[in-house]
Amino acid sequence: MVWEINDRTIDTRTLGIFVTVFFYLIILLTGYFASKKESGDQSSEGMLLAGRRMPSWIGIFTMTATWVGGGYIIGTSEAVYDSARGLVWAQAPWGYALSLILGGLFFAKKIRSFGFTTFIDVFENKYGKKVAAVLFIPALIGEIFWSAAILAALGITFATIFGLDLETSILVSASIAVGYTMMGGLWSVAYTDVVQLAFIIIGLGISIPFALNKIGGLEQALILYDQHIANGFTLFPSPGVFSGNDPDWGNGIWVWLDFALLLIMGGIPWQVYFQRVLSSNSDRSAVRLSIYGGICCALMAIPAIFIGVAGVGFDWSTSTLGTAPEATMVLPYVLLEMTPPLIAALGLGAVAAAVMSSVDSSILSASSMFTWNLYRPLIHPTCTDKQIKRTIRLTVLVIGIISTWLALTLQSVYDLWYLCADLVYVVLFPQLLLALYFKKSNHYGAIAGILVGLVLRFGGGEPIFGISPFLPYPMEDPVAGIQFPFRTFAMMASLLSIMLVSYLTHQRVQQKSTQ
Known part of the structure; x- marks a missing residue:
């Protein structure tokens, strides 16, 4: 697919690379200026929790951007597009939204009122340092594998769509995220999240009319989707399917329920969530950013859903692919094949921005837990605030390197992240709930x-x-x-x-x- 300008042919992939590089430069500069703007707060608390003075509006943006990562967007489009799954299996939008809302109603105010620095402090306060160190392990590993899985997804997408080298894509993205996170800590992460979320809204939002128009408009797209997907626009299964007699579901409904509960309750005990709660400037703000963040998280799934719907209705035999893409790649290929080159480039750049908004948050969260809950109490109990701050920066670098290495070397990084998500749900959620209540x-x-x-x-x-x-x-x-x-x-x-x-x-x- 090419674009003619002034008798010169611009390849869509080349344009996409330029747009992505432009996005990355803006994100890097935003992170740099955020670190300078907030340089007056030189304490470790400034790096970890933005001095506990994060405004509500920035908190809502960074909460939303963290959850609406590349995996969230690509995974939602994948589930909607997959004929064996359909919209009913796109559980992440409402699952994570409910997770944030429940977190705001039952956990945010309570944990912030204690003045904790990480949510692992709840266990240290209740059970002691040794038990807290054990519970810290699945939380830390989960964050690291989440970062690695997101970087791997970005690398595969860029390698497939742009024809870039897989290793280069991952290394550049990880270097930028680690760089500005080391400079400014949570302030840099939060300000860049605002920019990244804006990129996502603009980049994916403007692509939807073009993609739908390619198959005859919204009404025709909905008709085609309802014809091709078994469960159509069913968002939730009917209560009757739990009897096990529905041939379309059978016992699969219990798998659906298992993963739904995992998303809702297993999405709460993550440091990447509580870091934003604890950084808010008041208890009320902590609750507000959780609830509004949950609502925004659900709304941000709408572009990904429409892209999946458009992919179902498109005649892929007329595309440069010649055949329908795999479900995991439907979002980038819908953008590439069904929208004009500039719109496609903006959309693909938005996907890269979405990935960055999750990677930086996860790396900082893992570094925060290691420094505060392992290094400070067990390795170096007499450390000064300056040493804590230095360790945070060093740990950001080390965890960034580990996540990048995992993304480059492990074929099963997604499987490992799914296992960590299971352990967070099975082990950490009941521990956190009972430690508080x-x-x-x-x-x-x-x-x-x-x-x-x-x-x-x-x-x-x-x-x-x-x-x-x-x-x-x-x-x-x-x-x-x-x-x-x-x-x-x-x-x-x-x-x-x-x-x-x-x-x-x-x-x-x-x-x-x-x-």
């Missing part, structure tokens, strides 16, 4: 909950480590695997174990504390 919870209960959750989760098998299912879960399908919602079952069992063991050992803990 169950007064009798103690370190004995916490350890029991960790062990029970891990055994039941891995009892459903884990291909990454070659672990076959060793617990007799029901609803096992020879093709689809275990359809019993064992992740949610493991989470609930972990929660009950914490409560039961804590209740039984409550008096013993009290006696020790009085001695």
Whole structure:
């Protein structure tokens, strides 16, 4: 596909590269000027939490941009476009939206009122430093693999669409994100998130009319989608499918429910979320940015949904591909094949901006937890504020390098991130909930909950480590695997174990504390 200007032919891919480079330069400059603007706050708290004075409007922007990453946008279009899944399986938009809203209603104000620096401080305050260090592990690994998975997705997209070298794409993107994050910490991340979210809104928003017009407009696009996708525009399955008698669903409805609950509740115990909550300038602001961020998160899925719908209705035999693309690549190819070159370039640049808005946040979050919850209390308890700040910057660099290396070398980085998301849901969510709301919870209960959750989760098998299912879960399908919602079952069992063991050992803990 080419574009004629003044008798010169400009290839769409070349134009896309120029636009992306332009976006990257603006993001880098924004991060630099943000670090200079806020250079008056030289404390470690300034780097970690923006001095706890983040305005609500910036908080809402950075909260939304962090969740609306490249995986969120590409994954939503993929689910909508995939004939075997459809809109009903596009769970991320409303799942993450509910996660942020519930986080705002039940967790944000409570955690911020304690004056914590990371959400791991909740465990340190309740159970002690050693148990907190154990619970810190899945939180840290989850953030690192999230960064790696996003970088890998960006590299694959750029390599496929722009014809760029995979390694170059990943290295350049990671270097820019790490660079401005080291300069200004959360202030740089927050200000660049504002710019990145604007790029996403403009880049994807203006592409929708062109893509829909290619197949006859919005009304025709909706008709074609309803004809091609089994569940059509069904957003949620009907209550009747839980009987297991619906041939379109069978026991698959329990898998749907398992992942829905994982998104909603498993999306709360992440430092990348609580870093924004704790940086807000008031308890009220912390609640507001969570709820409004959730609403904005759901709204930002609309462009990705329409792009998936347009991809279903398009006759791909007329494209330069000659055949329909894989579901994972539908968004970039809809932009490339169904919109004018400049619009396509802006849209693809927006995808890159979306990736950057998640990578920088995740790297800073992982660095914050390592520095505050491992280095400060266990490795160097007498460290000064200057040493903490230096360690944050060094850790940002190291974690950025690790995430980049994982993105470049591991084929299963997505599978590893999915596993970490499971562990956050199964292990961390019940721990966080009870540490805040169950007064009798103690370190004995916490350890029991960790062990029970891990055994039941891995009892459903884990291909990454070659672990076959060793617990007799029901609803096992020879093709689809275990359809019993064992992740949610493991989470609930972990929660009950914490409560039961804590209740039984409550008096013993009290006696020790009085001695």
